[in-house]
Amino acid sequence: MVYLKTDEEVELLRKANLLVGDTLAELAKVIEPGVTTKQLDAIAETFIRDHGAIPTFLGFPNPYGGPFPASICTSVNYQVVHGIPNDTPLENGDIVSIDCGTKLEGFCGDSCYTFVVGETTPEIQRLLDTTKEALYKGIEQAVVGRRLGDISNAVQTHCESQGYGVVREFVGHGVGRDMHEDPQVPNYGRKGNGMLLKSGLCIAIEPMITMGSREINMQADRWGIVTKDRKPAAHYEHSICVRKGKADILSSFDNIEKVLRDKFN
Numbered sequence: 001m002v003y004l005k006t007d008e009e010v011e012l013l014r015k016a017n018l019l020v021g022d023t024l025a026e027l028a029k030v031i032e033p034g035v036t037t038k039q040l041d042a043i044a045e046t047f048i049r050d051h052g053a054i055p056t057f058l059g060f061p062n063p064y065g066g067p068f069p070a071s072i073c074t075s076v077n078y079q080v081v082h083g084i085p086n087d088t089p090l091e092n093g094d095i096v097s098i099d100c101g102t103k104l105e106g107f108c109g110d111s112c113y114t115f116v117v118g119e120t121t122p123e124i125q126r127l128l129d130t131t132k133e134a135l136y137k138g139i140e141q142a143v144v145g146r147r148l149g150d151i152s153n154a155v156q157t158h159c160e161s162q163g164y165g166v167v168r169e170f171v172g173h174g175v176g177r178d179m180h181e182d183p184q185v186p187n188y189g190r191k192g193n194g195m196l197l198k199s200g201l202c203i204a205i206e207p208m209i210t211m212g213s214r215e216i217n218m219q220a221d222r223w224g225i226v227t228k229d230r231k232p233a234a235h236y237e238h239s240i241c242v243r244k245g246k247a248d249i250l251s252s253f254d255n256i257e258k259v260l261r262d263k264f265n
């Protein structure tokens, strides 16, 4: 069942999503070699709760095992998504995708950003840049009158044209009172296919892109998803609202990228 959101509901979604962006910006300040993903998780949980919200990932049920034990997913290097924070210090040259979800005043925020720890190679930087570009190419298609497949196809085409793999098993989704609502938003598909996009449709678009093969495995903890070939993967996600002419991006990378600019300049 697809629920189109009222203008009031869209504003509540924006609040929850901007809190996700601010949480990720807090983490951006402290991501450096030596910090552990468990430390990042503690900072995120405190920040989310201090702002009157609930971390929606904490306790999220798993069809394959126990509930998710943390407030953020931290997927390092060849982990694609759903990495559980741990005590291993991040190292110079690692990349870490941090996916974060909040519930504020009954509505959910969901957004993800892939960070570089210290310095990375041009090759890995290109993977990150391409994944983020693909996200925005998908968002460009998220306008009234287009179809879901137009979004999916834009993401897929951009990444595959650069030789990258597009993960099929995990997809974007509707977002609202529930973190995962209908419809599913795959990162692959055909132009002109799928649901017609209407104003007020709120969805999370989230390309999960691999440097090598798109094949994945599940880790022994029943959460972490890794590339089979152990090559790095990137993940960026925005929650957006379909509008006429131009989508309204409800989450934001602005504060994250401001922190990163200040840190490295």
Ligand code: MG
Pocket (backbone or CB within 6 Å): 099, 100, 101, 110, 111, 112, 206, 237
């Ligand atoms: Mg997410």
Ligand code: MG
Pocket (backbone or CB within 6 Å): 110, 111, 172, 173, 204, 206, 237
């Ligand atoms: Mg999501």
